[in-house]
Amino acid sequence: MLPTWYPSKDNPINGIFFREQALVMRKDFDFVVARLFVKSDLFLINFIKRLFRIPISNVVFVQDDCGLKEYAIYVHKPQFIVWDLFWERFARIFLHKKNRLGIGGEELLCIKKNRLRVARYLKQKKLLPQFDCVYSLTSQENAPWGKAFADTFNVPHITAEHAPFPWPGSVLTDSVVDAIESADEFLAISNDKVRQVLLQNVKINPVWVGNMCDETKFSLSQETHDVPTFLIVAANVFYKNYPLFLKSMEELKRIATVKFKIIIAGYDSNKGYSHNAEELEFMVHNSIIAPVTEMIGYVNRNDVPALYNSCDVFVMTSVQEGLPVSAIEASMSGLPVISTSCGGVEDYVDDSMGRILPIIDYKGIAKVCNDYLNGKIVFDKKHIRERAIELFGVDAFTTRMKNIFNRAMNKKNATA
Secondary structure, eight states, X not given: OEESSOOOSSOTTTTHHHHHHHXXXXXXXXXXXXXXXXXXXXXXXXXXXXXXXXXXXXXXXXXXXXXXXXXXEEEEEEEOHHHHHHIIIIIHHHTTOOOOTTOOBOOOHHHHHHHHHHHHHHHHTTOSOOOSXXXXXXXXXXHHHHHXXXXXXXXXXXXXXXSOSSOTTOOOBHHHHHHHHTSSEEEESSHHHHHHHHHTTOOOOOEEOOOOOOGGGOOOOOOOOSSOEEEEEOOSSGGGOHHHHHHHHHHHHHHOOSOOEEEEEOXXXXXXXXXXXXHHHHHHHTSTTGGGEEEESOOOGGGHHHHHHTOSEEEEOOSOXXXXXXHHHHHHTTOOEEEESOSSGGGTOOTTTEEEEOTTOHHHHHHHHHHHHTTSSOOOHHHHHHHHHHHHSHHHHHHHHHHHHHHHXXXXXXXX
């Protein structure tokens, strides 16, 4: 598995769901995690290293994490500053170079060759443990590397995407599109993600895999809350749209006749991803909801189930999601999910599981929350949990993934 996000000592929350998925898959497969760290060298420095046979890549064993072996692959790639600028600005015009619709950039041939050179070096020096399949995620960053490893070691390549496609402010390269289209399997976390990928004119036959939550770590709350509590769990990034959440809760404060509480959690947990926590705290403290709001910047992973059990409703106001793990965890805890139509949640949240509102409808969110407070909307917590387990529990997820991995490897063996 080549993950883009993965927990580390410095940031134990980062990509925690990738680790959890790999751990539960160990009963069927021997997963090895290999994290890529790519450093750009100026072309002359890279050329000198190759001339004097200085290793262009190195593999370091990081840890044995509950039987899940983790490696770090350090790679050096050449950087052509002048040629990069020339190619992007002039060569395309002079050569009448046109990209296929949906591809934003053509990667330099030297960069493509360097991936294969690295993969061949790793194979020749036997620096990696033996593997039978490459699983790269996210596809926009690691699919080209996954393809290079798969082609070099002659094993199937499976790639998956959970992030916005393409990343905000970025473009797809021809290498990314080629790696996705040539993969043995392309896994999409939600139907909305399938739509995003196909909208970029990427020709795939996607497989919906959803997401996973270990139901054994979550339970229905046995507590009776005198004051209903609304919970949001999100990093403080623009597409989680905290301003809309605050606007919705302020509107609820104006129209509600029943007391309620709010918990904002995890907004400062993921270092390097969450940012400007102080600004969010300032906004809340100067809002009319300040007296009823509790701010929890960091939540230890082991404390997450208790957090859900202390609340009654999960609220999400994102602009974009893949298939949010936090919403599934809330459902596993029996909490109804009130969310914007942000992607992923539409795959499973119906009126028995919560409510889906238009993307910036703060008044609609406030009204649904108020209807819940007044008993106009009632949810069966047991049904919510059972439905979430049926779709995203360990058995459901591992069965889907097992079938996909076996199909890819059997197909490769049949053509070998």
